[in-house]
Amino acid sequence: MNITKAWSTIVVSNGLRLMIPLWIAFSLAARAEDRPIYLDANEPREARVEDLLGRLTLEEKVALVHADSKFTTAAIPRLGIPRRWMSDGPHGVREDVGPDTWKPAGHTDDFATCMPCGIALAATWNPALAQEEGAAIGQEARKRGKQMMLAPGLNIQRTPLNGRTFEYLGEDPFLTSRMAVGYIRGVQSQGVASCAKHFAANNQEFDRMSINVEMDERTLREIYLPAFKAAVQEAGVLAVMGAYNKFRGQHCCENDYLLNRVLKGEWGFQGLVVSDWSGAHDTREAALNGLDLEMGTEKPYNEYYLADAYLEGLRQGIYPQAGLDDKVRRNLRMMFATHMFDAGPPGSANTREHQAVARRVAAEAMVLLKNDGNLLPLEIDRLKSVAVIGANAVALQAAGGESSGIKAFYEITPLQGILRQFGDHVNVTYSKGYGGTAGDDLAGQAVRAAQQADVAIVVVGLGHGLFRDTEGSDREDLKLPDGQNELIAQVRQANPKTVVVLVAGSPVEMPWLNDVPAVVQAWYSGMEGGNALAAVLLGDVNPSGKLPCTFPKRLADSPAQVFHAYPGVNGTEKYEEGLLVGYRYFDTRNVEPLFPFGYGLSYTRFDYSNFHVVKNMGSDDPPARVEFDVANVGDRQGAEVAQVYVHQVQPGLPRPFQELKGFSKVFLRPGEKQTVSIPLDAAAFSYYDPDKGGWLAEKGDFEIRVGSSSRDIRWTGKFTLDQTTLKKPMLSAQLTP
Numbered sequence: 216m217n218i219t220k221a222w223s224t225i226v227v228s229n230g231l232r233l234m235i236p237l238w239i240a241f242s243l244a245a246r247a248e249d250r251p252i253y254l255d256a257n258e259p260r261e262a263r264v265e266d267l268l269g270r271l272t273l274e275e276k277v278a279l280v281h282a283d284s285k286f287t288t289a290a291i292p293r294l295g296i297p298r299r300w301m302s303d304g305p306h307g308v309r310e311d312v313g314p315d316t317w318k319p320a321g322h323t324d325d326f327a328t329c330m331p332c333g334i335a336l337a338a339t340w341n342p343a344l345a346q347e348e349g350a351a352i353g354q355e356a357r358k359r360g361k362q363m364m365l366a367p368g369l370n371i372q373r374t375p376l377n378g379r380t381f382e383y384l385g386e387d388p389f390l391t392s393r394m395a396v397g398y399i400r401g402v403q404s405q406g407v408a409s410c411a412k413h414f415a416a417n418n419q420e421f422d423r424m425s426i427n428v429e430m431d432e433r434t435l436r437e438i439y440l441p442a443f444k445a446a447v448q449e450a451g452v453l454a455v456m457g458a459y460n461k462f463r464g465q466h467c468c469e470n471d472y473l474l475n476r477v478l479k480g481e482w483g484f485q486g487l488v489v490s491d492w493s494g495a496h497d498t499r500e501a502a503l504n505g506l507d508l509e510m511g512t513e514k515p516y517n518e519y520y521l522a523d524a525y526l527e528g529l530r531q532g533i534y535p536q537a538g539l540d541d542k543v544r545r546n547l548r549m550m551f552a553t554h555m556f557d558a559g560p561p562g563s564a565n566t567r568e569h570q571a572v573a574r575r576v577a578a579e580a581m582v583l584l585k586n587d588g589n590l591l592p593l594e595i596d597r598l599k600s601v602a603v604i605g606a607n608a609v610a611l612q613a614a615g616g617e618s619s620g621i622k623a624f625y626e627i628t629p630l631q632g633i634l635r636q637f638g639d640h641v642n643v644t645y646s647k648g649y650g651g652t653a654g655d656d657l658a659g660q661a662v663r664a665a666q667q668a669d670v671a672i673v674v675v676g677l678g679h680g681l682f683r684d685t686e687g688s689d690r691e692d693l694k695l696p697d698g699q700n701e702l703i704a705q706v707r708q709a710n711p712k713t714v715v716v717l718v719a720g721s722p723v724e725m726p727w728l729n730d731v732p733a734v735v736q737a738w739y740s741g742m743e744g745g746n747a748l749a750a751v752l753l754g755d756v757n758p759s760g761k762l763p764c765t766f767p768k769r770l771a772d773s774p775a776q777v778f779h780a781y782p783g784v785n786g787t788e789k790y791e792e793g794l795l796v797g798y799r800y801f802d803t804r805n806v807e808p809l810f811p812f813g814y815g816l817s818y819t820r821f822d823y824s825n826f827h828v829v830k831n832m833g834s835d836d837p838p839a840r841v842e843f844d845v846a847n848v849g850d851r852q853g854a855e856v857a858q859v860y861v862h863q864v865q866p867g868l869p870r871p872f873q874e875l876k877g878f879s880k881v882f883l884r885p886g887e888k889q890t891v892s893i894p895l896d897a898a899a900f901s902y903y904d905p906d907k908g909g910w911l912a913e914k915g916d917f918e919i920r921v922g923s924s925s926r927d928i929r930w931t932g933k934f935t936l937d938q939t940t941l942k943k944p945m946l947s948a949q950l951t952p
């Protein structure tokens with residue numbers, strides 16, 4: 216008999232019968248007289264969960280499924296259960312608040328390393344680096360005594376107007392999945408739970424608490440769910456946060472279909488579903504539809520839907536005990552995984568390694584959008600004077616954006632980075648350029664400074680104010696505010712050697728693009744951002760970032776606008792653009808973007824050659840592998856993100872023109888060449904067929920498109936799939952009542 220697969224029935228205190236694996240039953244029996252199993256870190260986690268579950272009273276169980284302060288759940292001293300602490304957010308461990316208010320707690324030990332924002336991390340196209348960032352954040356979480364990080368944010372950029380675009384990982388499900396898996400593995404490697412948020416279809420801040428999202432099943436499966444599925448099935452994420460919005464009429468935190476059926480039923484998720492803060496709305500729905508932990512802000516904690524009202528319903532038999540036990544098990548799993556009953560790693564903060572990771576992410580995230588006449592990198596030996604212009608050159612960004620804000624240990628601004636690295640012999644001037652009152656003539660001063668300098672560096676952007684890059688509101692357009700477009704034009708007139716640096720977490724329109732020789736997309740680049748920017752400007756770092764989203768020429772070109780789908784009508788938003796999100800729209804409908812998905816220049820050049828698609832014969836292998844060489848044929852070391860897109864020639868149902876299915880970031884010295892090999896599994900050829908209820912890979916012809924961006928395809932190869940396969944989602948777990 217395989218003991219790990221055998222099952223036994225036990226009767227728990229209230230007479231309920233429970234099936235548990237036999238090996239757990241043996242452990243429970245053998246250890247009855249000793250130290251409790253749940254306190255023994257050597258015991259298997261499930262045995263500890265069952266042991267502790269059996270010791271909890273009804274009231275104690277309910278205490279574990281709702282908040283007792285802004286970011287904690289109650290301690291149960293009788294059993295040695297400590298208070299459990301959670302913290303935002305994606306870019307580092309947030310400043311402490313509360314306990315019962317959003318005002319800062321006023322602690323002096325709640326600083327954190329501020330990493331570049333989510334979209335910047337995605338622009339690195341480097342999942343291994345995401346894992347390093349996650350590990351550093353996990354270490355800081357441990358140091359600060361937080362068991363769960365409310366990160367990463369995995370919502371797809373459906374409209375560039377979404378105020379939280381800067382927090383998320385771009386417009387593509389495949390790229391988002393790869394980066395998310397790296398990040399989550401990193402966080403969780405430190406004994407800290409990661410929480411993938413916001414599940415699901417949380418793609419705008421406008422009406423965010425109530426908007427009802429309607430979309431077809433195929434769009435849901437192909438665009439909005441894959442990153443969460445990867446988080447669960449590949450990264451083993453310990454928690455998922457429900458979104459504020461409704462999906463098909465039901466709030467996402469209490470959404471039977473999303474939580475019970477898909478997340479837990481199909482994907483086999485064993486971790487806990489936590490509500491977004493005040494995202495639960497009804498005791499019955501919260502009790503029955505898959506929510507495991509209610510967090511929030513407004514009410515007394517005993518009035519939460521999963522508090523007294525739930526307890527009362529359980530006592531009266533309205534809600535099943537087994538449902539509560541399932542919630543508690545999921546919470547306990549997370550508690551054991553994060554060492555709440557044993558020492559665990561001590562953690563660390565603001566180490567040299569953390570600073571180095573923050574700097575490397577910032578450097579790899581910078582996207583060189585334009586570089587006419589190789590104006591960049593600046594030749595330091597020939598440079599005598601530089602005019603740095605723009606309020607964004609000195610603006611501090613780390614604390615902004617609401618829940619993803621950080622009380623940073625320090626923050627190197629663009630100006631500080633330039634002052635530090637441009638050396639004493641370069642005369643650096645600074646003028647604010649915009650953001651003053653009418654009589655200040657800030658633009659005039661900036662223009663005069665630009666006239667007198669060898670080079671003008673204009674640092675423009677959005678910042679985290681209302682209707683900009685922030686939680687709680689969407690942008691109203693894609694324009695740079697505060698007269699920055701006019702300023703750029705004036706500075707460019709004064710000095711043809713003008714470099715524009717964009718400090719923004721979402722696309723902006725660039726009416727001046729044709730006139731300006733060089734543009735760098737710097738994002739919000741965290742506390743080492745200024746250092747990374749200066750290194751890029753001087754060529755100490757060769758830019759290798761690629762856009763994780765399309766930059767449209769104008770807002771009107773963006774698909775949610777084209778289909779008149781955003782921001783919804785009468786509280787409901789139909790995702791009329793369906794699958795045509797981001798480059799899927801621009802490439803299928805042949806619309807010229809300002810900059811395409813996957814785009815980014817380098818100071819060196821890369822040649823692609825020797826392409827072939829290798830067909831795998833073994834039935835267990837992925838059907839194909841695409842191989843090619845990438846060579847650095849310039850004179851600087853650099854990195855190239857080689858991208859593989861798949862196009863199906865005659866699909867049974869219409870498909871987007873091409874979809875990203877693989878990529879690899881290669882680091883090459885001048886003259887060096889590397890062979891890249893990218894597997895293409897069945898998923899790379901499949902689409903979701905709603906009638907068949909599964910992922911369909913149809914036999915027939917495909918084009919494998921290899922390139923340096925979605926619009927810079929260097930080779931197109933043919934591949935024929937010999938047989939059709941259909942992969943239907945299975946219910947992998949018995950649904951809990």
Ligand code: BGC
Nearest residue numbers: 303304365412491492618686
């Ligand atoms: C945000 C979440 C965040 C939570 C706790 C909510 O408003 O949507 O992303 O984790 O607050 O701060």
